[in-house]
Amino acid sequence: MTDAGHVFVVRGRLEHLDHDATLIPTDRDFVVTPAWAAPLAAAAHGATGGSARTSARRAGTAHHTDLEDGGDDPGIDETGVGDAPATDLPGDDDAWAATVRGLRPTSWWERGWGRAADGRPAWFVDSAAYDDPEATLGPMVDRVHAVLMDIASAGISPRSDRPRPLVALPTLGVRQGGFGDLRGTVIDRLLSVCQDVVERTGVDVVVVAANDPDHAAFQARRRAAGGRHAAHLTPELLDQARMLARRALEGSLALFLGAGVGMSAGLPSWSRLIERLAERADADFGRLSSPLDKSELLRRRLGDDLGCMVAEEVRGTDRYGIVHALIAAFDCEQAVTTNYDDLYERAAADAGRELAVLPWAAARPGAPWLLKMHGDVEHPESIVLSRSDVVGYDARSRPMSAVVQALMVTKHLLVVGASMTDDNFLRLAHEVVAFQEGGPTGPAPLGTVLALRPDPAAVELWRGRFEHLSASQDADGEPGDHARRLAVLLDAVAMHATPPAHLADERYAALLPDEERPLADAARDLRRSLDAVPGRSDSWRALERALDEIGA
Template sequence: MSGHVFVVGADLTRLSCDDVLVPTDRSLRVARGWCALLPDELITDRRAEGDCVAMSWTGDERVLEVPGDGARRAWLVDTVDGGADGTGSRGRSWLLDGAREALAAVARREVREPVLGRARRLVGLPALGTGWGGAAGERGALLQQLLPVLREAAEEHGFDVALVLRRPSDLAAAQRVRRGEEGGWDLPGHLRDLAGDLGERARRGQLAVFIGAGVSAAAGLPTWEQLVHELATRSGLDDALRAGLARLPAQDAAALLARELGADELAAFVEERFGPGPYALAHALIADLPVQEFVTTNYDPLVELAAGDIGRQVAVLPHDEARPGVPWLLKLHGDAAHPESVVLTREEYLQFGNTGAALAGVLHSLLLTRHVLFVGTSMLDDDLIRIAHQVRIALQTQGAGTARRTGTVLALQEDPARARLWEQDVETVAMSPADASPAEAARRLEVLLDLIGCLSTPPTGYLLDPAYRGLLDEEERVLAEALAGVAAALPGDASSTVGQEVAGLLRRLGHGSCAADGEDPPAGVATRPRDDRTQEQRPG
């Protein structure tokens, strides 16, 4: 069965994958930002121009499997084109051959079960060669040729591939390339139509997203039932009491366990268990959407981490201040970073019905003014049911029954009864039939989110990035030249309101992007020190 190629804005060191391709050169130096993917004991000779990996090439091979026993395996790929004579003349075809060789090597590694129960293996890689490699100044041309190579490998080997990009101009350009091609998404017609509708809503600022526990389960975090089991194990209850917990509603089981553990230990457990960590592909796909309002019942920080890794600083409500133009995420049931805010037990849910009215009111407002996309939720949460009912009543005119659907629920499997129950409020769209594999249904949901992201990405984010000049048509080139003149006339320290507005527009169009962002080692070129997390390097 053919795999799928995802294009996602994320930090490859934090995205949950089975295999990761790490760019290097013949001296086996890697950019500092990639070292988190490699065992500490293999990193030697740390220098500003790149850290050396204690391995060696055999002959003219270009791919090395990094030893390790974890779930994720790293592979070093030679992407710095020195040319056969050291002149760097082998070009893009040499880079593409390296990608093919690396993916074929990955396919030869036997994997019994993909990471975290995913239906297919996920192989993550950056845009190889666009940092210090052979395509540093021609990113657009490389993307046009790299994406078909990745699709061929996914079709041949049956695994999924995630092309992971960090810069907005890279993501916008890659999505433009994909929009011009056919057959990139193996989805039935009704899901393609749905993606088109939701993508259009997102572009127009009409879409909000509700994120449920199913999204974070893909990152290895517990569902309600699993959380109760983990708390029971921690509490030390005897077998009879633990068996009785299974017969209680989850909120009541949590209340008993909270009493057994004590408030302090429960708070410490929530803070540790739901703290920062690797995020799932779905987190990154959701964070990439051009959406300003997010709501979740999850305690973890994975959506805001994924958003921050592509430069979107998300305000977390109610703890942060909402600011104009800044996306925000409402933690409806609390935040692990603030354990005292977590809603877990029956008593806390009952109290939320009274004291959480202000938070619930935010979701009321979104259901009235936006189209809400529900992802990863079973729609069984008492608070969610209450909020939807209140909105339904508000929308009905007296005696006229004019309630409308205020959102779309992406369900994994068909459930006609639940869809009928919610049909007055939202449209429920199932990814797969009821007898399909839940893992395959979850993967199809990721593919759908990938298509929504492609169709909703603004098509202008690379307009002023010189590395993508080759993608522009004649009209776009004329506009880019005119706007480059505006950029040249704008003072670098513009402080006026008009100057700041113009500078913001130019940044959104790709002005100021650097062609080298650390995806490849510098091959001897000195660079300035930088923050490891940004994976950003610039020539000295």
């Protein structure tokens, strides 16, 4: 184990991911396109603690929710944000240029990189290719290295209880920067630079890939380099990460997400949420110790207003955490959560997957869905929090319980961020175990629990029913350190669970071994051959899809 930082890779959008500092691409003349207004507003939000949506409006941009699909739409920038100006940007180019000039680093003309002049945690870097991309790539990468080292020494305060700063950057220079035809080489060099910086300084870096091929290429390059997760995780945990990734790829993995997932974005734990509600309601819990009883007192005092107050507390966070983004990359078709927020849904949408949220939306054949067991902020009346809510849950929500139990029987359930103390979930699990014990094969493991720290009693309690894995080997230590190590474990799963969407795409040829490049050429030739026969029957569709999935 080491105190080095870690390089994470996620599929998402910079302005939607909770982080502490960011890199913004530009050119030597400091031309910053309006597409970067939203990430710049998010950086201001991180510095001031205000709402990201409010900061976006102050910066003159809408809070982006459109998705980047990796296609040829000129309104989309593959570096991670929409390329088309938002509707409430400054009304003309001169106004936007004036806004940008106010952010230009004081040493820009000498170095081609630097921190925004107003002090927000955003650094600009000249990432343009100019006349000769191959000749200018090296100097561009050197500037990125200098920027990351400068961020590491800037004394940035981590947000969301992180133990160290998290620096986010896009795939620099691959669209308007002019390095698009060298994507494979750019990805290789960026990963090397990021790895060097985290090992030297201890900061964490997250590369935010805006489309599936880039994301797959980053992950493939990391797999080829060994992933570097061994600096933080035991060999046993790495083996478990590969096993979970195999389940994700074969479609046998389902998710159960608890409150710990939301804490990676700064959301409160269940107990802290109750404390906040008590402060607002001026409630004295006296000698009550059970969270359910405390919530019941709040329910009696506030009545139907309790759900609305919970929604107000949860809505205060509108950027998803790195754990949300990593889990979304598993591409699981079924997920269940006891959380009220919509951060996992946002992370999944930014990864190109629109979830049907049950029970308010209908599940679609072949499409992913998320079941919200305990309600949703958009439906405050549905929120389950108090003891009376839990006692009456089965009578009101038996079909949802049946769905959860069906997943326990038919899938491998990965439990993340849950303390395994939720009465509803435990009752459902014990009923499934009792059902299996009466069957011909006896009880079978229901899934895997990812815990923050070792808990021998929990291991013994659930032996044979849930595999209990602890991301940390130390029972002591700060919660933020344990949560970070859990994120590293999830990053290892995501790395192994990402399919090769880049494999036959010529732009990533530099990442392939020499002996595999003819295979990629042949795949592209075969795809072109199919297109050359316009009257082909539908029987060829399966082959077309398979070739498209690897970028041919």
